Amino acid sequence: MAEHDALPLVVLTEQFAKLPGIGMKSAARLAYHVMSMDAEEVEEFAQALLNAKRTVHYCRICENLTDQELCPVCDDPTRDHTTICVVEQPKDIAAFERTGEFHGVYHVLHGLISPLRGVLPDDLRIRSLVARVQQGQVQEVIMATNPTVEGDATAAYIAQLLTPLGVKVTRLAFGLPVGGMLEYADEVTLYKALENRNIM
Amino acid sequence: MAEHDALPLVVLTEQFAKLPGIGMKSAARLAYHVMSMDAEEVEEFAQALLNAKRTVHYCRICENLTDQELCPVCDDPTRDHTTICVVEQPKDIAAFERTGEFHGVYHVLHGLISPLRGVLPDDLRIRSLVARVQQGQVQEVIMATNPTVEGDATAAYIAQLLTPLGVKVTRLAFGLPVGGMLEYADEVTLYKALENRNIM
Numbered sequence: 001m002a003e004h005d006a007l008p009l010v011v012l013t014e015q016f017a018k019l020p021g022i023g024m025k026s027a028a029r030l031a032y033h034v035m036s037m038d039a040e041e042v043e044e045f046a047q048a049l050l051n052a053k054r055t056v057h058y059c060r061i062c063e064n065l066t067d068q069e070l071c072p073v074c075d076d077p078t079r080d081h082t083t084i085c086v087v088e089q090p091k092d093i094a095a096f097e098r099t100g101e102f103h104g105v106y107h108v109l110h111g112l113i114s115p116l117r118g119v120l121p122d123d124l125r126i127r128s129l130v131a132r133v134q135q136g137q138v139q140e141v142i143m144a145t146n147p148t149v150e151g152d153a154t155a156a157y158i159a160q161l162l163t164p165l166g167v168k169v170t171r172l173a174f175g176l177p178v179g180g181m182l183e184y185a186d187e188v189t190l191y192k193a194l195e196n197r198n199i200m
Numbered sequence: 201m202a203e204h205d206a207l208p209l210v211v212l213t214e215q216f217a218k219l220p221g222i223g224m225k226s227a228a229r230l231a232y233h234v235m236s237m238d239a240e241e242v243e244e245f246a247q248a249l250l251n252a253k254r255t256v257h258y259c260r261i262c263e264n265l266t267d268q269e270l271c272p273v274c275d276d277p278t279r280d281h282t283t284i285c286v287v288e289q290p291k292d293i294a295a296f297e298r299t300g301e302f303h304g305v306y307h308v309l310h311g312l313i314s315p316l317r318g319v320l321p322d323d324l325r326i327r328s329l330v331a332r333v334q335q336g337q338v339q340e341v342i343m344a345t346n347p348t349v350e351g352d353a354t355a356a357y358i359a360q361l362l363t364p365l366g367v368k369v370t371r372l373a374f375g376l377p378v379g380g381m382l383e384y385a386d387e388v389t390l391y392k393a394l395e396n397r398n399i400m
Contacts, residue, residue, distance in 0.1 A: 006267040012252040015245045020233055042253040045215045046246035052212040053242040067206040
Protein backbone atom coordinates (compact mmCIF):
# COMPACT_ATOMS: atom_id res chain seq x y z
CA MET A 1 0.00 0.00 0.00
CA ALA A 2 1.42 3.38 -0.95
CA GLU A 3 0.36 6.89 -1.91
CA HIS A 4 -1.15 5.76 -5.19
CA ASP A 5 -3.52 3.41 -3.32
CA ALA A 6 -7.04 4.49 -2.43
CA LEU A 7 -7.17 5.68 1.19
CA PRO A 8 -10.07 3.40 2.28
CA LEU A 9 -7.97 0.44 1.08
CA VAL A 10 -5.01 1.63 3.13
CA VAL A 11 -7.25 1.95 6.19
CA LEU A 12 -8.64 -1.56 5.67
CA THR A 13 -5.11 -2.94 5.23
CA GLU A 14 -4.07 -1.38 8.53
CA GLN A 15 -7.07 -2.99 10.22
CA PHE A 16 -6.15 -6.44 8.90
CA ALA A 17 -2.52 -5.89 9.91
CA LYS A 18 -3.60 -5.37 13.54
CA LEU A 19 -4.74 -9.00 13.71
CA PRO A 20 -2.26 -11.51 15.17
CA GLY A 21 -0.05 -13.26 12.62
CA ILE A 22 -1.00 -10.96 9.74
CA GLY A 23 1.80 -8.73 8.40
CA MET A 24 1.44 -5.73 6.09
CA LYS A 25 1.85 -7.83 2.90
CA SER A 26 -0.82 -10.36 3.87
CA ALA A 27 -3.04 -7.51 5.07
CA ALA A 28 -2.78 -5.80 1.66
CA ARG A 29 -3.61 -9.09 -0.06
CA LEU A 30 -6.69 -9.51 2.16
CA ALA A 31 -7.81 -5.91 1.53
CA TYR A 32 -7.53 -6.46 -2.25
CA HIS A 33 -9.49 -9.68 -1.81
CA VAL A 34 -12.30 -7.79 -0.06
CA MET A 35 -12.52 -5.58 -3.17
CA SER A 36 -13.22 -8.69 -5.25
CA MET A 37 -15.99 -9.91 -2.91
CA ASP A 38 -19.67 -9.15 -3.52
CA ALA A 39 -21.04 -6.19 -1.55
CA GLU A 40 -23.40 -8.59 0.31
CA GLU A 41 -20.50 -10.82 1.32
CA VAL A 42 -18.63 -7.85 2.77
CA GLU A 43 -21.79 -6.78 4.65
CA GLU A 44 -22.07 -10.30 6.09
CA PHE A 45 -18.43 -10.22 7.19
CA ALA A 46 -18.81 -6.82 8.87
CA GLN A 47 -22.05 -7.97 10.50
CA ALA A 48 -20.42 -11.16 11.80
CA LEU A 49 -17.69 -9.06 13.43
CA LEU A 50 -20.14 -6.70 15.13
CA ASN A 51 -22.54 -9.47 16.07
CA ALA A 52 -19.88 -11.67 17.66
CA LYS A 53 -18.51 -8.74 19.66
CA ARG A 54 -21.98 -7.54 20.74
CA THR A 55 -23.61 -10.84 21.69
CA VAL A 56 -20.75 -12.98 22.98
CA HIS A 57 -19.74 -12.56 26.61
CA TYR A 58 -18.42 -14.65 29.49
CA CYS A 59 -20.47 -17.48 30.98
CA ARG A 60 -21.66 -16.43 34.45
CA ILE A 61 -20.20 -19.62 35.96
CA CYS A 62 -17.12 -20.77 34.04
CA GLU A 63 -16.03 -17.58 32.15
CA ASN A 64 -16.07 -19.39 28.78
CA LEU A 65 -17.37 -17.36 25.83
CA THR A 66 -21.10 -17.77 25.14
CA ASP A 67 -24.01 -15.86 23.67
CA GLN A 68 -26.40 -17.35 26.29
CA GLU A 69 -26.53 -16.66 30.02
CA LEU A 70 -24.75 -19.96 30.67
CA CYS A 71 -22.45 -21.82 28.26
CA PRO A 72 -23.75 -25.21 27.00
CA VAL A 73 -21.43 -27.13 29.35
CA CYS A 74 -22.47 -25.29 32.53
CA ASP A 75 -26.10 -25.50 31.39
CA ASP A 76 -25.92 -29.30 30.92
CA PRO A 77 -27.31 -31.20 33.98
CA THR A 78 -25.75 -34.47 32.75
CA ARG A 79 -22.19 -33.10 33.22
CA ASP A 80 -20.35 -33.73 36.48
CA HIS A 81 -20.44 -30.33 38.19
CA THR A 82 -18.20 -31.52 41.03
CA THR A 83 -15.10 -31.68 38.79
CA ILE A 84 -13.67 -28.46 37.32
CA CYS A 85 -10.99 -28.46 34.63
CA VAL A 86 -9.11 -25.12 34.71
CA VAL A 87 -7.79 -23.94 31.33
CA GLU A 88 -6.01 -20.84 30.07
CA GLN A 89 -8.17 -20.04 27.04
CA PRO A 90 -11.61 -20.84 25.63
CA LYS A 91 -10.03 -22.75 22.74
CA ASP A 92 -8.41 -25.19 25.19
CA ILE A 93 -11.91 -26.45 25.98
CA ALA A 94 -12.28 -27.64 22.38
CA ALA A 95 -9.24 -29.93 22.84
CA PHE A 96 -10.79 -31.61 25.89
CA GLU A 97 -14.22 -31.90 24.30
CA ARG A 98 -12.64 -33.63 21.30
CA THR A 99 -11.33 -36.42 23.56
CA GLY A 100 -14.93 -37.14 24.62
CA GLU A 101 -13.44 -38.43 27.89
CA PHE A 102 -14.03 -35.47 30.17
CA HIS A 103 -17.49 -35.21 31.65
CA GLY A 104 -16.89 -32.49 34.21
CA VAL A 105 -17.13 -28.72 33.74
CA TYR A 106 -14.55 -26.02 32.98
CA HIS A 107 -13.16 -22.75 34.25
CA VAL A 108 -11.38 -20.36 31.86
CA LEU A 109 -8.65 -18.14 33.34
CA HIS A 110 -8.23 -15.97 30.19
CA GLY A 111 -4.47 -15.84 30.56
CA LEU A 112 -1.61 -16.95 32.78
CA ILE A 113 0.14 -15.10 35.58
CA SER A 114 3.16 -13.34 34.07
CA PRO A 115 4.73 -10.53 36.12
CA LEU A 116 7.09 -9.78 33.21
CA ARG A 117 4.15 -9.02 30.92
CA GLY A 118 2.30 -7.25 33.71
CA VAL A 119 -0.34 -9.98 34.10
CA LEU A 120 -1.09 -10.37 37.81
CA PRO A 121 -3.47 -12.85 39.49
CA ASP A 122 -6.17 -10.17 39.72
CA ASP A 123 -6.14 -9.81 35.91
CA LEU A 124 -7.27 -13.43 35.54
CA ARG A 125 -10.62 -15.06 36.38
CA ILE A 126 -9.26 -16.62 39.57
CA ARG A 127 -11.64 -15.02 42.07
CA SER A 128 -14.69 -16.54 40.36
CA LEU A 129 -12.97 -19.95 40.51
CA VAL A 130 -12.33 -19.60 44.24
CA ALA A 131 -15.96 -18.54 44.72
CA ARG A 132 -17.16 -21.66 42.85
CA VAL A 133 -15.07 -23.91 45.10
CA GLN A 134 -16.22 -22.06 48.23
CA GLN A 135 -19.81 -23.03 47.43
CA GLY A 136 -18.81 -26.50 48.66
CA GLN A 137 -20.01 -28.89 45.91
CA VAL A 138 -16.73 -29.09 43.99
CA GLN A 139 -14.64 -32.17 44.80
CA GLU A 140 -11.75 -31.90 42.34
CA VAL A 141 -10.06 -29.10 40.42
CA ILE A 142 -7.81 -30.26 37.55
CA MET A 143 -5.16 -27.68 36.64
CA ALA A 144 -4.91 -27.99 32.85
CA THR A 145 -2.71 -25.01 32.00
CA ASN A 146 0.13 -25.62 29.51
CA PRO A 147 3.36 -27.24 30.75
CA THR A 148 5.31 -23.97 30.50
CA VAL A 149 6.95 -21.85 33.19
CA GLU A 150 3.93 -19.55 33.32
CA GLY A 151 1.43 -22.41 33.10
CA ASP A 152 3.13 -24.25 35.95
CA ALA A 153 3.43 -21.10 38.09
CA THR A 154 -0.23 -20.23 37.58
CA ALA A 155 -1.28 -23.79 38.45
CA ALA A 156 0.86 -23.71 41.61
CA TYR A 157 -0.54 -20.31 42.64
CA ILE A 158 -4.14 -21.47 42.24
CA ALA A 159 -3.47 -24.80 43.97
CA GLN A 160 -2.16 -22.85 46.97
CA LEU A 161 -5.43 -20.89 47.11
CA LEU A 162 -7.72 -23.88 46.70
CA THR A 163 -6.10 -26.63 48.78
CA PRO A 164 -6.97 -24.93 52.13
CA LEU A 165 -10.63 -25.00 51.01
CA GLY A 166 -10.56 -28.80 51.29
CA VAL A 167 -10.79 -29.55 47.56
CA LYS A 168 -8.58 -32.04 45.71
CA VAL A 169 -6.33 -30.13 43.27
CA THR A 170 -4.66 -32.18 40.51
CA ARG A 171 -2.40 -31.41 37.54
CA LEU A 172 -2.45 -32.99 34.07
CA ALA A 173 0.15 -35.74 33.59
CA PHE A 174 3.17 -34.87 31.44
CA GLY A 175 5.13 -37.49 29.53
CA LEU A 176 5.81 -38.79 26.05
CA PRO A 177 3.14 -37.89 23.52
CA VAL A 178 1.33 -41.00 22.29
CA GLY A 179 2.84 -42.06 18.97
CA GLY A 180 5.91 -39.91 19.66
CA MET A 181 9.47 -41.19 19.26
CA LEU A 182 11.90 -41.34 22.19
CA GLU A 183 14.71 -39.89 20.09
CA TYR A 184 12.71 -36.74 19.31
CA ALA A 185 11.53 -36.07 22.86
CA ASP A 186 13.19 -33.13 24.62
CA GLU A 187 15.02 -33.77 27.89
CA VAL A 188 12.37 -32.25 30.16
CA THR A 189 9.57 -34.31 28.63
CA LEU A 190 11.67 -37.45 28.91
CA TYR A 191 12.51 -36.66 32.53
CA LYS A 192 8.80 -36.15 33.27
CA ALA A 193 7.99 -39.43 31.52
CA LEU A 194 10.58 -41.23 33.65
CA GLU A 195 9.50 -39.56 36.88
CA ASN A 196 5.83 -40.36 36.32
CA ARG A 197 6.41 -43.93 35.12
CA ASN A 198 3.61 -46.42 35.84
CA ILE A 199 3.69 -50.08 36.88
CA MET A 200 2.71 -52.32 33.96
CA MET B 201 -14.96 -24.31 16.83
CA ALA B 202 -17.52 -26.91 17.83
CA GLU B 203 -20.99 -27.26 19.34
CA HIS B 204 -19.89 -25.87 22.70
CA ASP B 205 -18.78 -22.63 21.00
CA ALA B 206 -21.07 -19.63 20.83
CA LEU B 207 -22.81 -19.50 17.43
CA PRO B 208 -21.80 -15.88 16.60
CA LEU B 209 -18.18 -16.95 17.10
CA VAL B 210 -18.64 -19.89 14.73
CA VAL B 211 -20.18 -17.54 12.14
CA LEU B 212 -17.28 -15.10 12.49
CA THR B 213 -14.76 -17.95 12.19
CA GLU B 214 -16.40 -19.08 8.96
CA GLN B 215 -16.18 -15.53 7.60
CA PHE B 216 -12.44 -15.33 8.35
CA ALA B 217 -11.93 -18.79 6.84
CA LYS B 218 -13.37 -17.56 3.52
CA LEU B 219 -10.38 -15.21 3.12
CA PRO B 220 -7.48 -16.49 1.01
CA GLY B 221 -4.69 -18.20 2.95
CA ILE B 222 -6.68 -18.46 6.19
CA GLY B 223 -7.63 -21.99 7.28
CA MET B 224 -10.15 -22.98 9.96
CA LYS B 225 -7.54 -22.99 12.76
CA SER B 226 -6.23 -19.50 11.97
CA ALA B 227 -9.80 -18.30 11.48
CA ALA B 228 -10.75 -19.53 14.97
CA ARG B 229 -7.69 -17.79 16.43
CA LEU B 230 -8.68 -14.53 14.71
CA ALA B 231 -12.29 -14.84 15.92
CA TYR B 232 -11.08 -15.33 19.52
CA HIS B 233 -8.81 -12.34 19.05
CA VAL B 234 -11.77 -10.18 18.02
CA MET B 235 -13.39 -11.11 21.34
CA SER B 236 -10.39 -9.61 23.14
CA MET B 237 -10.56 -6.33 21.16
CA ASP B 238 -12.37 -3.24 22.46
CA ALA B 239 -15.88 -2.76 21.09
CA GLU B 240 -14.72 0.47 19.37
CA GLU B 241 -11.85 -1.33 17.65
CA VAL B 242 -14.25 -3.93 16.27
CA GLU B 243 -16.58 -1.16 15.06
CA GLU B 244 -13.62 0.49 13.29
CA PHE B 245 -12.68 -2.79 11.64
CA ALA B 246 -16.25 -3.43 10.44
CA GLN B 247 -16.50 0.16 9.24
CA ALA B 248 -13.21 -0.10 7.33
CA LEU B 249 -14.55 -3.17 5.53
CA LEU B 250 -17.82 -1.52 4.55
CA ASN B 251 -16.17 1.77 3.69
CA ALA B 252 -13.53 0.24 1.44
CA LYS B 253 -16.12 -1.83 -0.39
CA ARG B 254 -18.57 1.08 -0.76
CA THR B 255 -16.19 3.85 -1.81
CA VAL B 256 -13.47 2.07 -3.77
CA HIS B 257 -14.18 1.34 -7.42
CA TYR B 258 -12.32 1.15 -10.72
CA CYS B 259 -10.60 4.21 -12.21
CA ARG B 260 -12.57 5.31 -15.29
CA ILE B 261 -9.40 5.25 -17.40
CA CYS B 262 -6.98 2.58 -16.15
CA GLU B 263 -9.25 0.26 -14.08
CA ASN B 264 -7.01 0.55 -11.01
CA LEU B 265 -8.78 0.74 -7.64
CA THR B 266 -9.52 4.27 -6.43
CA ASP B 267 -12.00 6.17 -4.28
CA GLN B 268 -11.85 9.17 -6.64
CA GLU B 269 -13.19 9.47 -10.18
CA LEU B 270 -9.64 9.02 -11.52
CA CYS B 271 -6.75 7.28 -9.79
CA PRO B 272 -3.81 9.52 -8.76
CA VAL B 273 -1.67 8.29 -11.67
CA CYS B 274 -4.27 8.97 -14.40
CA ASP B 275 -5.08 12.28 -12.69
CA ASP B 276 -1.41 13.39 -12.75
CA PRO B 277 -0.63 15.67 -15.74
CA THR B 278 3.13 15.23 -15.21
CA ARG B 279 2.93 11.50 -16.07
CA ASP B 280 3.58 10.37 -19.64
CA HIS B 281 0.08 9.46 -20.86
CA THR B 282 1.42 8.08 -24.16
CA THR B 283 2.98 5.02 -22.50
CA ILE B 284 0.72 2.41 -20.88
CA CYS B 285 2.08 -0.38 -18.69
CA VAL B 286 -0.43 -3.28 -18.66
CA VAL B 287 -0.51 -5.29 -15.41
CA GLU B 288 -2.57 -8.17 -14.08
CA GLN B 289 -3.52 -6.79 -10.66
CA PRO B 290 -3.67 -3.44 -8.82
CA LYS B 291 -0.87 -4.55 -6.49
CA ASP B 292 1.51 -4.95 -9.46
CA ILE B 293 1.40 -1.16 -9.82
CA ALA B 294 3.00 -0.79 -6.38
CA ALA B 295 6.04 -2.78 -7.60
CA PHE B 296 6.58 -0.42 -10.57
CA GLU B 297 6.00 2.70 -8.47
CA ARG B 298 8.65 1.52 -6.00
CA THR B 299 11.26 1.49 -8.77
CA GLY B 300 10.59 5.22 -9.32
CA GLU B 301 11.69 4.63 -12.93
CA PHE B 302 8.35 4.39 -14.70
CA HIS B 303 6.71 7.69 -15.55
CA GLY B 304 3.93 6.46 -17.83
CA VAL B 305 0.43 5.32 -16.86
CA TYR B 306 -1.09 1.90 -16.19
CA HIS B 307 -3.88 -0.40 -17.24
CA VAL B 308 -5.10 -3.14 -14.89
CA LEU B 309 -6.52 -6.30 -16.50
CA HIS B 310 -7.85 -7.79 -13.23
CA GLY B 311 -6.80 -11.29 -14.18
CA LEU B 312 -5.21 -13.34 -16.95
CA ILE B 313 -6.84 -15.31 -19.76
CA SER B 314 -7.20 -18.88 -18.54
CA PRO B 315 -9.65 -21.11 -20.44
CA LEU B 316 -9.05 -23.90 -17.90
CA ARG B 317 -10.32 -21.68 -15.07
CA GLY B 318 -13.07 -20.28 -17.26
CA VAL B 319 -11.48 -16.81 -17.59
CA LEU B 320 -12.01 -15.57 -21.13
CA PRO B 321 -10.80 -12.30 -22.71
CA ASP B 322 -14.21 -10.70 -22.14
CA ASP B 323 -13.88 -11.28 -18.38
CA LEU B 324 -10.81 -9.00 -18.29
CA ARG B 325 -10.53 -5.24 -18.78
CA ILE B 326 -9.20 -5.60 -22.32
CA ARG B 327 -11.91 -3.67 -24.18
CA SER B 328 -11.21 -0.50 -22.20
CA LEU B 329 -7.49 -0.87 -23.04
CA VAL B 330 -8.27 -1.19 -26.76
CA ALA B 331 -10.53 1.88 -26.51
CA ARG B 332 -7.70 3.87 -24.88
CA VAL B 333 -5.33 2.95 -27.70
CA GLN B 334 -7.96 3.70 -30.33
CA GLN B 335 -8.10 7.31 -29.11
CA GLY B 336 -4.75 7.71 -30.89
CA GLN B 337 -2.46 9.38 -28.34
CA VAL B 338 -0.86 6.21 -27.00
CA GLN B 339 2.53 5.41 -28.50
CA GLU B 340 3.67 2.36 -26.54
CA VAL B 341 1.96 -0.40 -24.58
CA ILE B 342 4.27 -2.39 -22.30
CA MET B 343 2.91 -5.85 -21.50
CA ALA B 344 3.93 -6.40 -17.87
CA THR B 345 2.05 -9.58 -17.04
CA ASN B 346 3.97 -12.27 -15.14
CA PRO B 347 6.33 -14.57 -17.07
CA THR B 348 3.97 -17.56 -16.73
CA VAL B 349 2.10 -19.53 -19.38
CA GLU B 350 -1.07 -17.51 -18.71
CA GLY B 351 0.81 -14.21 -18.45
CA ASP B 352 2.58 -14.84 -21.77
CA ALA B 353 -0.61 -15.99 -23.49
CA THR B 354 -2.54 -12.94 -22.30
CA ALA B 355 0.27 -10.62 -23.42
CA ALA B 356 0.35 -12.31 -26.85
CA TYR B 357 -3.45 -12.08 -27.21
CA ILE B 358 -3.50 -8.36 -26.38
CA ALA B 359 -0.47 -7.63 -28.60
CA GLN B 360 -2.39 -9.23 -31.49
CA LEU B 361 -5.30 -6.84 -30.85
CA LEU B 362 -3.19 -3.70 -30.45
CA THR B 363 -0.48 -4.02 -33.11
CA PRO B 364 -2.93 -3.44 -36.01
CA LEU B 365 -3.87 -0.13 -34.34
CA GLY B 366 -0.35 1.16 -35.10
CA VAL B 367 0.89 1.22 -31.51
CA LYS B 368 4.25 -0.18 -30.37
CA VAL B 369 3.66 -3.19 -28.10
CA THR B 370 6.58 -4.33 -25.93
CA ARG B 371 7.13 -7.03 -23.30
CA LEU B 372 9.18 -6.81 -20.09
CA ALA B 373 12.66 -8.31 -20.40
CA PHE B 374 13.25 -11.66 -18.72
CA GLY B 375 16.65 -12.78 -17.49
CA LEU B 376 18.68 -13.34 -14.36
CA PRO B 377 17.41 -11.47 -11.32
CA VAL B 378 19.91 -8.85 -10.19
CA GLY B 379 21.94 -10.26 -7.32
CA GLY B 380 20.86 -13.80 -8.27
CA MET B 381 23.29 -16.68 -8.64
CA LEU B 382 23.73 -18.55 -11.93
CA GLU B 383 23.69 -21.91 -10.17
CA TYR B 384 20.23 -21.26 -8.68
CA ALA B 385 18.62 -19.98 -11.90
CA ASP B 386 16.15 -22.36 -13.52
CA GLU B 387 16.76 -23.46 -17.13
CA VAL B 388 14.09 -21.27 -18.70
CA THR B 389 15.34 -18.12 -16.99
CA LEU B 390 18.90 -18.92 -17.98
CA TYR B 391 17.81 -19.58 -21.57
CA LYS B 392 15.98 -16.23 -21.63
CA ALA B 393 19.06 -14.50 -20.17
CA LEU B 394 21.22 -16.04 -22.89
CA GLU B 395 18.74 -15.26 -25.68
CA ASN B 396 18.37 -11.63 -24.59
CA ARG B 397 22.10 -11.05 -23.97
CA ASN B 398 23.35 -7.49 -24.52
CA ILE B 399 26.58 -6.14 -25.98
CA MET B 400 28.84 -4.80 -23.21
